[in-house]
Amino acid sequence: MNSLKPYVLFLFLIFIPFLANNFVVFVNSVTSSSSSDNEYTTFFDAITSINSKASSMSDKNQSSSSASRASSSSCEVWEVNCSKAVLGLALKRENVEWIKVLRRKIHENPELAFEEYETSKLIRAELDRMEIEYRYPLAKTGIRAWIGTGGPPFVAIRADMDALPIQEAVEWEHKSKVPGKMHACGHDAHVAMLVGAAKILKNREHLLKGTVVLLFQPAEEAGNGAKGMIRDGALENVEAIFAVHVSHEHPTAIIGSRPGPLLAGCGFFRAVISGKKGLAANPHHSVDPILAASSAIISLQGIVSRESNPLDSQVVSVTSFNGGSDLDMIPDTVVIGGTFRAFSNSSFYNLLQRIEEVIVEQASVFRCSAMVDFFEKEYTIYPPTVNDDRMYEHVKKVATDLLGPPNFRVVPPMMGAEDFSFYSEAVPAAFYYIGVRNETFGSTHTVHSPYFMIDEDVLPFGASVHATIAERYLIEHV
Numbered sequence: 001m002n003s004l005k006p007y008v009l010f011l012f013l014i015f016i017p018f019l020a021n022n023f024v025v026f027v028n029s030v031t032s033s034s035s036s037d038n039e040y041t042t043f044f045d046a047i048t049s050i051n052s053k054a055s056s057m058s059d060k061n062q063s064s065s066s067a068s069r070a071s072s073s074s075c076e077v078w079e080v081n082c083s084k085a086v087l088g089l090a091l092k093r094e095n096v097e098w099i100k101v102l103r104r105k106i107h108e109n110p111e112l113a114f115e116e117y118e119t120s121k122l123i124r125a126e127l128d129r130m131e132i133e134y135r136y137p138l139a140k141t142g143i144r145a146w147i148g149t150g151g152p153p154f155v156a157i158r159a160d161m162d163a164l165p166i167q168e169a170v171e172w173e174h175k176s177k178v179p180g181k182m183h184a185c186g187h188d189a190h191v192a193m194l195v196g197a198a199k200i201l202k203n204r205e206h207l208l209k210g211t212v213v214l215l216f217q218p219a220e221e222a223g224n225g226a227k228g229m230i231r232d233g234a235l236e237n238v239e240a241i242f243a244v245h246v247s248h249e250h251p252t253a254i255i256g257s258r259p260g261p262l263l264a265g266c267g268f269f270r271a272v273i274s275g276k277k278g279l280a281a282n283p284h285h286s287v288d289p290i291l292a293a294s295s296a297i298i299s300l301q302g303i304v305s306r307e308s309n310p311l312d313s314q315v316v317s318v319t320s321f322n323g324g325s326d327l328d329m330i331p332d333t334v335v336i337g338g339t340f341r342a343f344s345n346s347s348f349y350n351l352l353q354r355i356e357e358v359i360v361e362q363a364s365v366f367r368c369s370a371m372v373d374f375f376e377k378e379y380t381i382y383p384p385t386v387n388d389d390r391m392y393e394h395v396k397k398v399a400t401d402l403l404g405p406p407n408f409r410v411v412p413p414m415m416g417a418e419d420f421s422f423y424s425e426a427v428p429a430a431f432y433y434i435g436v437r438n439e440t441f442g443s444t445h446t447v448h449s450p451y452f453m454i455d456e457d458v459l460p461f462g463a464s465v466h467a468t469i470a471e472r473y474l475i476e477h478v
């Protein structure tokens with residue numbers, strides 16, 4: 001084995017600029033086709049070579065001198081051997097198989113928001129097997145598990161469990177067995193990676209300098225499971241929280257994040273515009289809500305284009321228009337609806353106010369009345385997801401040290417929304433992406449597509465990043 005090391009290091013130094021693209025192929029060859037643990041060791045050596053090089057170049061990373069001062073087994077100061085040990089556990093052949101089987105079981109049996117009873121049961125069975133303590137239920141089907149000393153500091157990692165009302169169009173062995181339901185947002189992978197992290201952390205429990213809280217939450221998709229989890233005590237004593245989302249935009253196991261606003265705040269609206277029904281041939285005897293709604297929709301476009309700062313990204317989209325069914329009659333009412341997004345709370349609530357004003361006022365221009373509903377009672381307003389600078393730096397440091405500098409990317413903000421924002425409003429938090437894109441395999445479709453799929457080789461890497469974020473947080477207490 002030793003004779004291979006200089007060769008591997010040489011290859012990596014030559015190919016570092018191309019590593020990001022080739023990482024996926026390399027990972028695949030390691031996790032899918034290797035026939036012995038020795039080949040995994042080759043992979044660790046390669047990762048270790050990159051990490052050592054990065055460490056010696058940067059004082060910010062843990063230096064190789066401090067690493068050498070540290071005991072190789074205690075990990076009181078994080079060093080290359082600690083990364084190697086975590087990856088070693090995650091990439092053990094039986095653990096790779098186990099985590100894939102777990103994800104496939106969840107994928108085959110998708111459950112919608114607040115109905116994740118079987119998924120939750122499966123997770124609890126795994127936690128029981130690992131002798132990990134937990135509290136259940138939170139927010140109907142949610143779980144709060146913990147590993148470590150039971151004392152402070154407490155750091156949390158969260159996974160969402162719910163699927164979507166989408167018919168899976170991917171034909172494969174473990175396709176969804178439930179018609180019209182599918183894990184099209186990768187939450188099956190999120191659960192598997194967090195249970196995988198639980199296994200790593202349980203194995204390293206004697207090294208933990210505090211408590212890791214594992215949160216399995218229901219209803220991320222328009223159901224605000226996070227709010228229910230927080231209400232039921234998910235964040236009790238927790239001083240920092242982290243979560244991951246799979247991304248088809250990055251090659252397998254590439255980590256991406258950014259400081260500050262990462263995902264937009266998201267709200268929905270529905271307006272009922274009322275007029276007076278009448279024969280289309282005599283429009284002067286009716287009050288036309290079709291014209292009023294059309295005018296309101298045109299005017300809504302002016303909110304972002306004429307009233308908002310172009311540097312403060314915002315969206316107002318009208319996505320539905322329903323009214324009338326008789327080609328010869330002006331209808332009584334028209335219902336329009338849509339969504340709005342912004343990256344700051346002030347812009348977000350300004351949009352909400354202006355959408356209502358524009359619809360009501362434009363309706364009155366055409367002698368109609370309007371009622372606008374923002375579904376606040378159903379809690380479908382998500383605030384923006386904002387990464388705490390220190391927590392973002394922690395994710396970046398962990399990913400860079402664990403997987404090598406080319407495998408971390410700073411990503412632009414996105415207009416999507418996440419109910420992780422409720423946690424990030426409550427405690428310092430960081431949300432990050434993990435790539436699942438593999439062109440050869442075909443995992444190139446966006447989330448919420450019936451063709452969405454993931455490269456499962458991501459799972460052990462996601463588990464390793466989760467576990468290391470938590471373990472290092474407790475040591476370094478960022």
Ligand SMILES: [Zn+2]
Binds near residue numbers: 184447448
């Ligand atoms: Zn989703």
Ligand SMILES: [Zn+2]
Binds near residue numbers: 185186187220245447
């Ligand atoms: Zn999602």
